[in-house]
Amino acid sequence: MHSNxxxxxxxxxxxxxxxxxxxxxxxxxxxxxxxxxxGIDFSxxxxxxxxxxxxxxxxxxxxFLDGENIGTYSLTVSNSDNRAxxxxxxxxxxxxxxxxxxxxxxxxxPEASFEVNVVDPEIAQEQQRSxxxxxxxxxxxxxxxxxxxxxxxxAIAAVLSLVYDAFFVIAIFSIFxxxxxxxxxxxxxxxxxYSINDTVVIFDRIRENLRFAKIKTPEDYxxxxxxxxxxxxxxxxxxxxxxxxxxxxLFIFGSVSIKLFSLAMIVGLASxxxxxxxxxxxxxxxxxxxxxxxxxxxxxxTNP
Numbered sequence: 452m453h454s455n456x457x458x459x460x461x462x463x464x465x466x467x468x469x470x471x472x473x474x475x476x477x478x479x480x481x482x483x484x485x486x487x488x489x490g491i492d493f494s495x496x497x498x499x500x501x502x503x504x505x506x507x508x509x510x511x512x513x514x515f516l517d518g519e520n521i522g523t524y525s526l527t528v529s530n531s532d533n534r535a536x537x538x539x540x541x542x543x544x545x546x547x548x549x550x551x552x553x554x555x556x557x558x559x560x561p562e563a564s565f566e567v568n569v570v571d572p573e574i575a576q577e578q579q580r581s582x583x584x585x586x587x588x589x590x591x592x593x594x595x596x597x598x599x600x601x602x603x604x605x606a607i608a609a610v611l612s613l614v615y616d617a618f619f620v621i622a623i624f625s626i627f628x629x630x631x632x633x634x635x636x637x638x639x640x641x642x643x644x645y646s647i648n649d650t651v652v653i654f655d656r657i658r659e660n661l662r663f664a665k666i667k668t669p670e671d672y673x674x675x676x677x678x679x680x681x682x683x684x685x686x687x688x689x690x691x692x693x694x695x696x697x698x699x700x701l702f703i704f705g706s707v708s709i710k711l712f713s714l715a716m717i718v719g720l721a722s723x724x725x726x727x728x729x730x731x732x733x734x735x736x737x738x739x740x741x742x743x744x745x746x747x748x749x750x751x752x753t754n755p
Contacts, residue, residue, distance in 0.1 A: 460680045461673035464733035478622025485625050490632030495575040497539040500566040507535050529707045542569050582636045605654050608734035612726035616646045619722040634712040642719030649727040669740045676736045691724040
C-alpha cells in the first residue's frame with residue numbers, strides 16, 4: 452500500500468504524540484510560572500507612536516522619558532523609518548500627554564507627530580473577555596463543521612491539534628515575554644483557520660481512501676493513514692512555504708507595529724503544518740483502531 456522506502460508516519464505516531472505532549476507540558480509550566488506579557492489592549496495603559504523627520508536615538512529618548520517621571524514604560528525604536536513606539540503601563544492623563552508632546556517637540560523635533568491610544572482597565576478587561584469568547588466560538592464552530600462533514604473522531608482530532616497550535620504560540624510568547632495584544636489574537640485565529648484547512652485536506656483524503664480500503668487488521672489503518680499523508684504531503688509543504696515566505700517578509704520589512712503579529716504567524720504556521728501531519732491524523736488513527744473491525748462476509752469477499 453506504500454513504498455517501504457518512504458517514512459511511515461503512522462507507525463511513528465506514538466513518538467510524535469509523546470514529543471507533542473512533552474512540548475505541551477513544558478509550555479504549561481512556563482506559562483504558569485512566567486504568565487503572559489499583556490499589552491495595553493488587555494492590561495490598560497497608553498501606547499504612543501512617535502514619527503519624526505529626524506533620526507531617533509534610543510538612548511537619548513530613553514533618558515528623556517525617564518526625566519518625564521511618567522512611570523514604567525517599554526520602548527522600541529525603528530531607525531529605518533524614524534519611529535519610536537512607547538508603551539506606558541499606566542494610562543496617561545491629558546496633562547501628562549500634553550506635557551510629554553511639548554517637551555519632545557522642544558528637545559528633539561518640532562515637526563514630530565504622535566499617535567496615542569489610551570485604554571482604561573474596564574475596556575482592557577472587556578477586550579480580554581471578548582478575545583476569549585471569540586476563540587471559543589471559533590473552536591465550537593470548527594467542531595460542528597468537522598463533525599457534520601466527517602465524524603466525531605475527526606472532530607476530536609482536529610480540535611486537539613488546534614489547541615496544540617494555539618497553545619504552542621502562547622507558550623513561545625510567554626517564555627520570551629513577548630507582548631500579547633489584539634493583533635496577537637488575530638494571528639492566533641488566522642493560524643487556527645490555516646491549520647484546520649490543512650487538516651481537513653488530509654482528513655478528506657483519509658475518508659476517500661477509507662471508502663475503498665479493505666480493512667482486516669489494525670495495521671491496515673496504519674497503512675491507510677500513511678498513504679493519505681503522503682498523497683497530500685507535497686500540497687501541505689508547498690502551501691506552508693508559500694505563506695511562510697509572506698510572513699517572514701512582513702517580519703523583516705514590516706513596521707514595528709506588525710512585527711509581533713508576523714512572528715506569531717511564523718511560529719503558528721510551522722506548528723500548524725506539524726500538527727496536521729503528526730497530531731491530527733494520528734489521534735484519529737488512535738480512536739479508529741479502538742473501533743471493532745467489521746468482518747467482510749465471505750460472499751462479499753469472493754464476489755466482485
